[in-house]
Amino acid sequence: MAAKTFDVGTPTIWSNVTAGSEPQDLPGRSSLLILLLAIHLISAIASAQAPPAQSPETAGSSGAPTGGAQSSTTAPSAADTPANQVPSSKTEKKKKEKRGKIVAAPIPISNAALGTGIIPVVSYIFAFSKEDKISPPSVVGAAGLITDNGSRALALAGQLYVKHNTSIITAAFVRGHLNYDFYGTGSAAGDAGRKLALTQTGQLFFGEFLHRIGWKFFLGPRVWIASSSITPHPDSSTADQPVLSALDLGTSPRALGLRLLRDTRPNRFYATAGTLFDFKANFFQVDSTPSASSGLPGGNKTYSFQPYELTFNKYMSLSKSQVLAYNLTLCAVGGQAPFYGQCLFGTKNELRGYVPGRYIDTRMFATQLEYRLALPKRLGLVAFGGVGEVAPSLGKFNGDNLLPAIGAGLRFLLDRKYHVNFRIDFAQGKNEHTWSMGIAEAF
Secondary structure, three states: OOOOOOOOOOOOOOOOOOOOOOOOOOOOOOOOHHHHHHHHHHHHHHOOOOOOOOOHHHHHHHOOOOOOOOOOOOOOOOOOOOOOOOOOOHHHHHHHOOOEEEEEEEEEEEEOOOEEEEEEEEEEEEOOOOOOOOOOOEEEEEEEEEEOOOOEEEEEEEEEEEOOOOEEEEEEEEEEEEEEEEOOOOHHHHHHOOOEEEEEEEEEEEEEEEEEEEOOEEEEEEEEEEEEEEEEEOOOOOOOOOOOOHHHOEEEEEEEEEEEEEEOOOOOOOOOOOEEEEEEEEEEEEEEOOOHHHOOOOOOEEEEEEEEEEEEEEEEEEEOOEEEEEEEEEEEEEEOOOHHHOEEOOOOOOOOOOOOOOOEEOEEEEEEEEEEEEOOOOEEEEEEEEEEEEEOOHHHOOHHHOEEEEEEEEEEEEEOOOOEEEEEEEEEOOOOEEEEEEEOOOO
């Protein structure tokens, strides 16, 4: 059944789109792992908005990004009701004046690091200004995370498109705990497969303001204020486990950053043309206050690190039912970064086929190509492959430590208007395979 939305006050089940795409805000990897969750949840809420009701040519001339993460909902606009139409009753007049819609859904997810579960989402989608017919709908809402490995989280977030889509304001607060495995840092540690179970508890505030500067580019500052506490759960049956620094156990990171974005995709849910350029730089200062009972080396300390991330996607139609999609991700981290502030391979589908975070280091690249085929009966198929690597410095990249992956997936069309798919992917990596599922394409 296709995804559905209803007006305010009507109970809804909405097939939203999560960020296997960005947030798609999917910033996240270059900061704390708990921040990665935040971006995932921000994307889940922000994805409630749909592209503005205009043609790609019109959108392009406005200089606004038509990309985003996800959904099949549009806010009421003048296009919905002709200006010369006179309401025939009080009921019609009342319906016409409704400003937005409430949507809700349990979004299924499957992640090799956090397990299988759902992201329940409730959001309100609305036009920030009734006079603004150019900006995409704004959205505020809440999202949660519940998985079978015990991970739990709650996020409150909002994203506002204002002044004829010349400015984008995003803010979120997230609190929760994640259960996952730490494999150590470096290619050798990832290959060895030794792991230490961790529970990371934290909270954060994230804010970002982007303003259009011309040539379809958006530029603006961002801020992070967070706290994180990690509890290791060593396996008493073996001493062969990764070593964790006490400096990583209790941290209070805060950062100012910068983002440069250019998105020319005519449909962000299923791009058939256009490009995405997304550069993010964050400058963190961290107060580390590890517990004295940890027994690990280290002590109270203040340090800094600087993650930089570049994502470039390109999309090309081969025919009405065939699309070729390309993705390149680059990551570099300077300073003294905790393991969860380094480049975490696979956390944003930079290559499916790897447990997110198994390969960690201060430099990373990943590139992949995906073929997408739309079939009758709402079905679709994809095939993908790529290669990447992590290293401690640019000069340490070599062919011996490459991380290849190949895979295929099945798609089911949830919404015809914006081509929103439910996806199930199988991928084989260097030393393991993964199954994943979600809403919208992986990139």
